Amino acid sequence: MTPSLTQAFGLFFQAHPWHGVSPGDQSPDIVTSYIEMVPTDAVKYEVDKATGILKLDRPQRFSSQPPSLYGFIPRTFCNTKVGQRCSERVGRPGIQGDGDPMDICVLTEKPIQHGAILIEAIPIGGLRMIDGSQADDKIIAVLKGDSVYGGWKDVAHVPTQLIDRLRHYFLTYKQLPDSPKPAVEIAEVYGREEALETIKLSLQDYRDKYGQLQDLFGPSR
Numbered sequence: 001m002t003p004s005l006t007q008a009f010g011l012f013f014q015a016h017p018w019h020g021v022s023p024g025d026q027s028p029d030i031v032t033s034y035i036e037m038v039p040t041d042a043v044k045y046e047v048d049k050a051t052g053i054l055k056l057d058r059p060q061r062f063s064s065q066p067p068s069l070y071g072f073i074p075r076t077f078c079n080t081k082v083g084q085r086c087s088e089r090v091g092r093p094g095i096q097g098d099g100d101p102m103d104i105c106v107l108t109e110k111p112i113q114h115g116a117i118l119i120e121a122i123p124i125g126g127l128r129m130i131d132g133s134q135a136d137d138k139i140i141a142v143l144k145g146d147s148v149y150g151g152w153k154d155v156a157h158v159p160t161q162l163i164d165r166l167r168h169y170f171l172t173y174k175q176l177p178d179s180p181k182p183a184v185e186i187a188e189v190y191g192r193e194e195a196l197e198t199i200k201l202s203l204q205d206y207r208d209k210y211g212q213l214q215d216l217f218g219p220s221r
Contacts, residue, residue, distance in 0.1 A: 016052035018101055021074040028199035030122055030144060033104050035071040035115045045115055054116045064173040067165045069106040076102035076202035077209050078135055085201050086128060086135035090187045098134040102202040105166060108143035120144040123195040125155025128188035129170055138170060139195050154192045
């Protein structure tokens, strides 16, 4: 498909939020992010990978609700390189990426009411989450231009209570009430530099897996 034809399709059809949207010219320092869920959601929404349509994944079984905007960074993929980085950091061989785009939690003072939107976010850290033998990192970011949180440059600037809230959500949102231990673990809370490196690796993993799609879509909105 020629670039001009690709651009023409972009005028009439909504871009696939994973493959058809650029992470941004300034990524990983500033990343375009697709938001799937907001803190008021009582059900779990997730992009359908085949169609790019936001779908209902499941009702939240218990009282868990995301404490921040939650979504992913387009054209990222958690595969071999992300898994290797996790193995190196935690000293545990054999960890693989979870096969999903890189998740991101975006902090903002503004009450955004619904997902299926694109925003610009500034990564400041992350949670090194491991689900079984799979790396399932959660990048922590602030909304670009946010008047309250926008000045935070690193996760070290974030109040401990807010990080604990994020950790608690991800440690418990899959846990059954009678489960003796969390279904996942958070092996590390890391800062901005590690977050940028982790995003870079997920961008490389995407190119390794889906480079032909990136060439097909070309520069996108």
